[in-house]
Amino acid sequence: MRIGIAGCGLIGGSLALALRDDHDIVAYDPAGTGDIRPVPRLDDLLPADAVIVATPLAQIVPTLAALAARSGGALLLDVGSLKRDVVAFARSAPASCSIVGGHPMAGTTERGYGAARADLFRGRPFFLVPTDRSDGSAMAAAGELVRSIGAVPTVVSAVEHDRIVAILSGLPLAVALALARTGADVSEFAGPGFRDATRLAATPPELASALLKGNSAEVRAALARFRAALDDIEKDLE
Amino acid sequence: MRIGIAGCGLIGGSLALALRDDHDIVAYDPAGTGDIRPVPRLDDLLPADAVIVATPLAQIVPTLAALAARSGGALLLDVGSLKRDVVAFARSAPASCSIVGGHPMAGTTERGYGAARADLFRGRPFFLVPTDRSDGSAMAAAGELVRSIGAVPTVVSAVEHDRIVAILSGLPLAVALALARTGADVSEFAGPGFRDATRLAATPPELASALLKGNSAEVRAALARFRAALDDIEKDLE
Numbered sequence: 001m002r003i004g005i006a007g008c009g010l011i012g013g014s015l016a017l018a019l020r021d022d023h024d025i026v027a028y029d030p031a032g033t034g035d036i037r038p039v040p041r042l043d044d045l046l047p048a049d050a051v052i053v054a055t056p057l058a059q060i061v062p063t064l065a066a067l068a069a070r071s072g073g074a075l076l077l078d079v080g081s082l083k084r085d086v087v088a089f090a091r092s093a094p095a096s097c098s099i100v101g102g103h104p105m106a107g108t109t110e111r112g113y114g115a116a117r118a119d120l121f122r123g124r125p126f127f128l129v130p131t132d133r134s135d136g137s138a139m140a141a142a143g144e145l146v147r148s149i150g151a152v153p154t155v156v157s158a159v160e161h162d163r164i165v166a167i168l169s170g171l172p173l174a175v176a177l178a179l180a181r182t183g184a185d186v187s188e189f190a191g192p193g194f195r196d197a198t199r200l201a202a203t204p205p206e207l208a209s210a211l212l213k214g215n216s217a218e219v220r221a222a223l224a225r226f227r228a229a230l231d232d233i234e235k236d237l238e
Numbered sequence: 239m240r241i242g243i244a245g246c247g248l249i250g251g252s253l254a255l256a257l258r259d260d261h262d263i264v265a266y267d268p269a270g271t272g273d274i275r276p277v278p279r280l281d282d283l284l285p286a287d288a289v290i291v292a293t294p295l296a297q298i299v300p301t302l303a304a305l306a307a308r309s310g311g312a313l314l315l316d317v318g319s320l321k322r323d324v325v326a327f328a329r330s331a332p333a334s335c336s337i338v339g340g341h342p343m344a345g346t347t348e349r350g351y352g353a354a355r356a357d358l359f360r361g362r363p364f365f366l367v368p369t370d371r372s373d374g375s376a377m378a379a380a381g382e383l384v385r386s387i388g389a390v391p392t393v394v395s396a397v398e399h400d401r402i403v404a405i406l407s408g409l410p411l412a413v414a415l416a417l418a419r420t421g422a423d424v425s426e427f428a429g430p431g432f433r434d435a436t437r438l439a440a441t442p443p444e445l446a447s448a449l450l451k452g453n454s455a456e457v458r459a460a461l462a463r464f465r466a467a468l469d470d471i472e473k474d475l476e
Contacts (some may be wrong), residue, residue, distance in 0.1 A: 090337065168428050182463045189343050189402055192344075212471075237450055
């Protein structure tokens with residue numbers, strides 16, 4: 001298949017590396033595409049069998065919109081960390097489009113193509129979120145792509161996806177930020193336990209903002225559950 | 239110097255490995271002492287220039303008490319995670335005793351001599367807490383021992399020590415336990431970020447209980463500061 005990659009950072013680059021042995025891969029990224037064959041403009045990713053949108057979160061819907069107008073039969077699969085905006089966009093996208101939301105549950109706090117690895121997704125869950133523009137063959141093609149990189153395709157709704165991500169990404173990020181602030185004046189003594197517990201506080205600010213503010217209702221719900229659990233633990237101290 | 243090690247697990251074993259090239263080391267541990275020369279009874283650690291007490295936290299004061307009665311000129315240095323009980327014990331210990339509280343800020347969630355490493359303390363802070371039985375030569379000898387294993391001797395009061403440990407160990411442990419409970423129903427999807435953030439939830443229960451219940455006033459104060467920081471972060475979501 002010919003597969004285009006829009007955004008060739010950690011995730012896009014890792015997808016390109018994982019797919020390039022079996023597919024014809026081209027990538028578009030103004031910041032560079034490492035040793036993945038570049039195209040000069042986003043539009044040049046088309047025509048293709050699939051285009052994977054792996055831009056920063058804020059650019060995902062605009063990129064999908066730019067591609068949707070002339071995607072032909074190409075599967076458009078985004079791999080951003082939140083899915084409701086993608087599902088909302090798909091609802092009003094051209095009827096001929098094929099759009100599936102995706103989210104690999106893999107990553108590091110490193111960024112960019114330099115940190116990309118072909119095995120980043122191996123054995124990891126990879127959420128697939130159907131949209132109003134996902135027919136059976138689109139979901140099947142997305143599932144096949146995910147399986148071919150060694151990940152485990154896991155179908156969820158956008159609402160359930162964003163709830164899970166609030167618990168597994170937004171909540172621990174908020175907690176790490178609060179822990180880091182609480183321990184700031186004694187952090188020179190911190191050992192590996194505290195450092196691991198606060199590692200997510202090093203999340204790039206724009207991603208942190210997206211995971212927290214971009215999913216604020218679900219993050220607030222997760223924080224409420226977390227506070228109740230913490231209250232129970234504090235009661236045990238008495 | 240002849241140095242006795244009471245308790246030859248991760249910390250005691252690592253101290254023995256770090257010290258044995260330059261000193262005559264014997265260890266007492268009913269659970270075994272790995273390849274450190276054993277003695278059959280605690281009392282057989284004496285006479286010595288120093289005895290390091292590296293038992294589980296609950297046994298530290300009883301072990302110090304057993305040794306203090308006949309310690310001669312030996313420096314007694316404990317390496318437990320909390321210091322107020324040691325300072326309180328020292329106050330009523332025989333006047334001839336030499337007792338310094340110690341706490342290396344190093345460790346892993348692994349346990350036992352099998353996880354011990356000579357370089358565990360290298361570059362790490364090692365708190366030294368003076369007691370009513372710490373004269374200048376006792377503090378100097380403790381500082382020298384700490385420097386000889388590559389750690390950084392850092393003198394603090396017992397109160398300040400237990401406050402720091404509440405923030406750097408008790409608080410992140412309580413938070414990890416609460417995060418793990420909150421995410422229990424979606425943990426199958428957890429990536430490295432969530433796993434690192436909850437790693438301390440695997441702390442052995444008796445150590446967890448000591449760090450939380452054994453230091454409950456300071457842990458509660460740390461929890462109050464953490465909640466305030468988390469509230470600020472949540473306000474930013476709006």
